[in-house]
Amino acid sequence: MDSVFIKDLKVSCIIGILPHERQVEQELVINVRVHLDLSQCAKSGDLSLSVDYAALASKLAAFAKQAKEELLEVLAQRMCAMIFENFAAESVTLSLAKTQAVADCHMAGIEITRYRN
Numbered sequence: 001m002d003s004v005f006i007k008d009l010k011v012s013c014i015i016g017i018l019p020h021e022r023q024v025e026q027e028l029v030i031n032v033r034v035h036l037d038l039s040q041c042a043k044s045g046d047l048s049l050s051v052d053y054a055a056l057a058s059k060l061a062a063f064a065k066q067a068k069e070e071l072l073e074v075l076a077q078r079m080c081a082m083i084f085e086n087f088a089a090e091s092v093t094l095s096l097a098k099t100q101a102v103a104d105c106h107m108a109g110i111e112i113t114r115y116r117n
Helices: 019-023 039-044 053-067 072-086
Strands: 003-013 026-035 091-098 108-115
Touching (some): 053 072, 072 091
Antiparallel strands (some): 003 026, 026 091
């Protein structure tokens, strides 16, 4: 399966359940792989037959900043739904990681894969 991906998109946002996480933005790292057939785009050069990764990155960053979710799992699920609403994805693999959640650790987070219904 073909895919369009974004790696290590950094967004400052409110995310978490702890009191200090509800008050101060923290860095969230987003990785996403959007699976779809790119053969027609490759033949025609028509970007509308692919996923515009600049538009995808912009939508993901804006979504994370406004969502203010408590759990990464909830944010990831909602982001996947947004991707399916806005792009011709067949499936999406999305990871979200906090850079300061665990001491002595580069990042900690989650990864989910969702399929278009």
